[in-house]
Amino acid sequence: DAKTTQPTSMDCAEGRAANLPCNHSTISGNEYVYWYRQIHSQGPQYIIHGLKNNETNEMASLIITEDRKSSTLILPHATLRDTAVYYCIVRVLEGGYGGATNKLIFGTGTLLAVQP
Amino acid sequence: NAGVTQTPKFRVLKTGQSMTLLCAQDMNHEYMYWYRQDPGMGLRLIHYSVGEGTTAKGEVPDGYNVSRLKKQNFLLGLESAAPSQTSVYFCASRAGGAKEKLFFGSGTQLSVL
Numbered sequence: 376d377a378k379t380t381q382p383t384s385m386d387c388a389e390g391r392a393a394n395l396p397c398n399h400s401t402i403s404g405n406e407y408v409y410w411y412r413q414i415h416s417q418g419p420q421y422i423i424h425g426l427k428n429n430e431t432n433e434m435a436s437l438i439i440t441e442d443r444k445s446s447t448l449i450l451p452h453a454t455l456r457d458t459a460v461y462y463c464i465v466r467v468l469e470g471g472y473g474g475a476t477n478k479l480i481f482g483t484g485t486l487l488a489v490q491p
Numbered sequence: 492n493a494g495v496t497q498t499p500k501f502r503v504l505k506t507g508q509s510m511t512l513l514c515a516q517d518m519n520h521e522y523m524y525w526y527r528q529d530p531g532m533g534l535r536l537i538h539y540s541v542g543e544g545t546t547a548k549g550e551v552p553d554g555y556n557v558s559r560l561k562k563q564n565f566l567l568g569l570e571s572a573a574p575s576q577t578s579v580y581f582c583a584s585r586a587g588g589a590k591e592k593l594f595f596g597s598g599t600q601l602s603v604l
Contacts, residue, residue: 404493409592411593416598417496417598418581418595418596418597418598419581419583419593419595420536420584420595421592421593421594424592460533461568462533462534479524479536479583479593480536480550481526481533481534481535481536482529482533483533484533
């Protein structure tokens with residue numbers, strides 16, 4: 376799996392957009408970008424994923440650069456409940472039964488602190 | 492649906508004791524994973540399974556064993572617990588398919604004294 380690089384921490388004012396960057400310069404053409412978040416003491420929660428095109432759902436938007444070497448997760452109107460660690464991971468398409476491509480490797484993520 | 496259920500939620504062991512953590516999912520998922528999380532660190536993959544009867548090593552497999560005898564259950568065993576295994580353990584599962592997302596349990600806090 377491609378390695379990802381994220382800032383250790385970020386602040387955001389409540390009600391403003393939170394833009395969380397992720398670098399994945401070694402990403403391969405068949406690797407998806409996934410975002411998860413982990414609120415304190417809870418299990419991680421899926422947010423969104425994408426391959427090439429920008430994606431939007433009820434939680435967030437995902438902007439992937441044309442060369443796919445980086446992406447940005449956007450929380451359009453951050454609230455205090457969005458304070459969490461946000462993980463960006465990339466994952467290849469399944470490579471076969473028991474293959475290494477089925478591992479999902481998390482990094483240390485970005486701690487987003489939403490300030491009142 | 493209960494999703495992914497981990498038992499127990501908390502456990503304290505003495506060095507050298509053994510125990511088994513149970514992960515159960517009711518979503519008929521093919522893939523299951525065990526992660527550990529230590530303070531200030533991200534999630535590290537211990538072992539995973541791509542289907543009933545199969546297991547594979549992750550990033551930090553030493554000191555742990557796993558079994559997937561039934562599709563819905565993934566067991567993580569510590570044969571001889573060490574203080575370095577004090578951690579929060581998370582189980583996750585997902586369906587087959589390239590775009591399927593992970594569902595996580597609520598975690599098990601394990602302390603080894």
